[in-house]
Amino acid sequence: MPRPMKCRKVCHFPQILEFSPVDIKTEREPVILAVDEYETIRLIDKQGFSQEQCAAFMQIARTTVQRIYESARKKLADAIVDGRPLRIEGGDFWLCNGQSANCGQHGCFKQMVYQQYKIEKGEHIMRVAVTYEKGQIFQHFGHTEQFKVYDVQEGKIIDSKIVDTNGSGHGALAGILTALNADVLICGGIGGGAKAALEAANIKLYGGVSGNSDDAVAALFDGNLEYNLC
Structure with a gap:
């Protein structure tokens, strides 16, 4: 029986998921590069990590990293040499979340956030984040400078906190x-x-929402929140 595949730790979800040659004239099958x-x-x-360092960071064996890396380089070569589109998706x-043992060794921004805003989440608590500016839902997810984070229990807000993004892209x-x-994330526009990054992190998205931040969270749990599914 083959050994089960070990899930690989990924720190940064790709910012851009598709690349295409600018002068492509005929449709070509894209090269699919997995997230890992x-x-x-x-x-x-x-x-500039070594393969050993990469393996420790991703919490898998060095031989597994070597195999994944060779596959990735081959796919990049196929895309560049053959002029094919490249799409990043899938993978195991x-x-x-910034809480792994080796995160602090490389200045992980997520660990810095986790340590600065170490908010305990009790049992049966749902944590809702809202893109935030002066009491309103900020309309551009990629440029938000603050989140307002709510802890909700049995449909009632029991705690809230404003978290700075410190200029993160x-x-x-x-x-x-x-x-x-x-x-959960409630926001305005989002790319x-x-x-895809939120889906990979199992964070439920309610996009296309505007208005007062507190009112939107209350509407979510009253079943009255107006949002866009796409």
Whole structure:
């Protein structure tokens, strides 16, 4: 019987999920790069990790990293040499929430968020984050400077806190929500890459919402929140 595949830890969900040649004239089958393959490229080629360091970071064996990395490089070569579109999706991975033992060794922003805003979430508590500005729902997820985070129990808000994003780019915001142990995000406009990152982190999204932040959370639990499914 084959050994079960070990799920790979991924720190950064890709900011951009699709790349296409600018002069492509005929439709070509895209190359699919898995998220865990992307992570080996990010760590080894971008961050300069050795394969041993990459393996420790992703919490898998070095031989597994070597195999994933070789597959990723081959796919990148296919996309570049053959002029094919590249799409990042799928893979066997889990998004780090900043609480892993080796996160602090490399200045992980999620661990800094987790330590700064270490909000205990009790049993039967749902944590709702809202893009926030001056009491209102901020309309551009990728540029939000604050989240307001609510703890809700039995449909009632029992606690809330405003969390600064410290200028984090849109690719890091889903990671901040993961570090905060958010279950739900209420926001205005949001792009496809951020949606995919939230889905990977099992954070339920209510997009296209405007108005007062507190009222939106109350409406969510009253079943009256108006939002966009797409």
